[in-house]
Amino acid sequence: xxxxxxxxxxxxxxxxxxxxxxxxxxxxxxxxxxxxxxxxxxxxxxxxxxxxxxxxxxxxxxxxxxxxxxxxxxxxxxxxxxxxxxxxxxxxxxxxxxxxxxxxxxxxxxxxxxxxx
Amino acid sequence: xxxxxxxxxxxxxxxxxxxxxxxxxxxxxxxxxxxxxxxxxxxxxxxxxxxxxxxxxxxxxxxxxxxxxxxxxxxxxxxxxxxxxxxxxxxxxxxxxxxxxxxxxxxxxxxxx
Numbered sequence: 001x002x003x004x005x006x007x008x009x010x011x012x013x014x015x016x017x018x019x020x021x022x023x024x025x026x027x028x029x030x031x032x033x034x035x036x037x038x039x040x041x042x043x044x045x046x047x048x049x050x051x052x053x054x055x056x057x058x059x060x061x062x063x064x065x066x067x068x069x070x071x072x073x074x075x076x077x078x079x080x081x082x083x084x085x086x087x088x089x090x091x092x093x094x095x096x097x098x099x100x101x102x103x104x105x106x107x108x109x110x111x112x113x114x115x116x117x
Numbered sequence: 118x119x120x121x122x123x124x125x126x127x128x129x130x131x132x133x134x135x136x137x138x139x140x141x142x143x144x145x146x147x148x149x150x151x152x153x154x155x156x157x158x159x160x161x162x163x164x165x166x167x168x169x170x171x172x173x174x175x176x177x178x179x180x181x182x183x184x185x186x187x188x189x190x191x192x193x194x195x196x197x198x199x200x201x202x203x204x205x206x207x208x209x210x211x212x213x214x215x216x217x218x219x220x221x222x223x224x225x226x227x228x229x230x
Contacts, residue, residue: 004160043161043206043220056217091160103149103168106218108160 002026004109006092012115018080021112024073025094033106034067034077035091043091049075050097061086082116089113119144121209121221129227134197138224140190140207151208152181152192155223161206164192197228 005024013019025032034046047057049069060067064083069075079086093106121142130136142150149168153161165174165181167190173182178195194201207221 042222045217048217093160103166105151105163105166108162110158110160 006109021077023092029094033093123221127225144209146212148210153206
């Protein structure tokens with residue numbers, strides 16, 4: 001079975017450029033999460049979607065970050081304009097969250113390693 | 118404040134030896150506790166999920182324990198292999214709301230031949 005698919009795996013770009021990260025969740029999952037991982041802060045939740053609707057975006061650092069989920073099989077995380085401090089590994093994860101079942105694991109993609117020069 | 122703390126920060130063991138990683142949390146109320154393994158350059162992979170009523174769960178050579186009274190968990194690795202070299206992350210979910218998880222900083226394990 002295909003897991004969570006993220007693209008690109010690596011992105012190097014100059015400060016000020018727009019960056020778009022992409023995610024295809026596991027089919028049948030109704031929840032999607034974007035995380036950022038750095039050595040200093042570990043894994044941080046950026047935004048959570050349930051049934052394609054953003055539920056919690058309190059982790060989005062600032063207005064330069066935006067995320068969309070136009071359908072159940074695709075999501076994007078966009079940074080515009082990018083800054084060197086945005087350099088990190090960005091993970092997408094998906095899971096199934098039911099009304100009576102909150103014990104399903106989140107399945108992570110292999111991440112996008114982003115470097116802003 | 119809801120927190121998850123892991124120890125040690127890093128650990129080196131020889132192949133074939135056992136080891137135990139610790140996790141203390143202050144998340145309350147508590148729903149479940151998860152252990153994830155993260156290989157270098159890869160995303161975290163779930164090893165175990167334990168609810169309040171479970172105090173031990175195994176996944177092959179990995180055994181997790183949970184004491185919900187003292188808010189402590191451990192991950193025991195038996196007969197370590199080189200492929201066990203990874204970061205191990207303890208993650209706690211509180212009750213209510215959606216599936217928001219609180220992550221520990223992880224323990225970096227290196228298994229040497």
